[in-house]
Amino acid sequence: MKSINLNKIKDKVLKFISTQESLKDIEPIQWSKDVLSGKKKVVVYNSNTKKEGIYMNENIMNKTGFKKEVELVKNNICPFCNTQIRLEDFRGAISLKEFTISGLCQDCQNDLFD
Numbered sequence: 001m002k003s004i005n006l007n008k009i010k011d012k013v014l015k016f017i018s019t020q021e022s023l024k025d026i027e028p029i030q031w032s033k034d035v036l037s038g039k040k041k042v043v044v045y046n047s048n049t050k051k052e053g054i055y056m057n058e059n060i061m062n063k064t065g066f067k068k069e070v071e072l073v074k075n076n077i078c079p080f081c082n083t084q085i086r087l088e089d090f091r092g093a094i095s096l097k098e099f100t101i102s103g104l105c106q107d108c109q110n111d112l113f114d
């Protein structure tokens with residue numbers, strides 16, 4: 001989504017390793033029988049969507065004078081163009097993730113990011 005600052009990584013030494021090498025310390029997760037058979041599901045939580053994170057951000061926004069924008073985002077309205085957010089408009093996981101951070105609709109994200 002956001003462009004990478006190449007100056008920050010230009011002095012890094014890149015080392016290419018094989019998939020086998022990169023996975024050597026990885027332990028497979030021992031899922032229960034119920035999960036493997038599809039009887040139970042595994043829910044993966046993203047740190048960006050954790051409730052505490054959202055509330056903390058909201059408090060900062062309220063204090064810095066973005067109270068109106070916070071209310072709009074809470075009501076699923078894009079704070080830039082004031083249109084109702086429709087989750088089906090998002091193009092993919094990256095756009096959805098950006099929405100959980102900024103509350104911007106897909107159109108405004110398209111305008112804002114390269």
Ligand SMILES: [Zn+2]
Nearest residue numbers: 078081105108
């Ligand atoms: Zn918008």
